[in-house]
Amino acid sequence: MTKDLHTLYQHGTLGLLVPGLFEGTQTVGELLQHGDTGIGTATGLDGEMVIVDGQPYLVRSDGSVNLLTHDVKVPFATVHFNDDQAESFMVENLTMEALGQKILAEHAYENVFFAVKVKGQFAQMHTRAVEGQKRPYPTLVEVAEKQALFDAENSRGTVVGYFAPEMFAGMAAPGYHLHYLDDTRQMGGHILDFKIAQAQVSLQVFENVIQHFPVNNQEFMNHKADVGGVNDQIQKAEK
Ligand SMILES: [Zn+2]
Structure with missing residues (x-):
């Protein structure tokens, strides 16, 4: 199989997590056919998924990090095949905000989807993991208000x-x-935030985006989306 390095694949939409559609609708196994690198969440928003080198890990609110089996279902995930030849550059002593600004100042990428991979040493890393929910599901903002926070210093790892x-x-x-x-x-x-000590940053721009919908999920199909205010709630829950 030739890996398509120019296509971003997403299952589900972030906007439909906002009202609480947290049911897993695609298996991790199916997801991995569309990429070896990416991010997502699990059924009931039970943690933060991160896929590195084809290995799907779930970081849960109790701080545990576990490899997911391929039968686990996810409501929302975005993946792509990592391009080893993607443009890359080294950075030192840079905050997350400064890195984000530097990328857009040096590249005309505002109108495209691109992947960011940062591999190296982080002086500080500040993350969160949301807590798994049971039905009836609350809204995304309500879940984010109960997130667990994690901090690490001098951490070596990968941002995806x-x-x-x-x-x-x-x-x-x-x-x-x-x-x-x-x-x-x-x-x-x-x-939520980080400070790079020294790391390699890789950027991979996508020509195509595949947006896959959970058409066999009746809850999704019958949902009347209230689009007004969705973006405000995404900002509130994700930043
Ligand atoms: Zn996230």
Whole structure:
């Protein structure tokens, strides 16, 4: 199989997690056929998923980091095949905010989806993991209010995630959405902030985006989406 390095694949939309559609609708095994790198969540929003080198890990709110079996279902995930030849550069002593600005200042990428991979040493890493929910599911903002926070210093690991153009807010979180996994596979999660000591940054721009919908899920199919305010709630829950 030739790996398509130019296509981003997403199952589910972030906008439909907002009202609480947290049921897993695609297996991790199916997801991995579309990429070896990516981010996502689990049924009931039971943690933060990060896929590195084809290995799907779930960081849960109790701080545990576990490899997921391929039969586990996810409600929302974004993946791609990592391009070893993607453009890359080294950075030192840089905050997350400064890195984000540097990328967009040096590249005309505001209108495209691209993957960001940062591999190296982090002076500080600040992450969160949301707590798994049972039915009836609350809203995404309610879940985010109960997130567990994690901090690490001098952590070696990999940041994986995406930039989504403002125009596609609702499908994904506009701007950067990044997850982390350390090299010892003991710490990670959805990134709130970091400071790079020294790391290699790789950027992979996508020509295509496949948006896959859970058409066999009746809850999704019958949901009347209240689109107004969705983006405000995404900002509130994800930043
Ligand atoms: Zn996340």
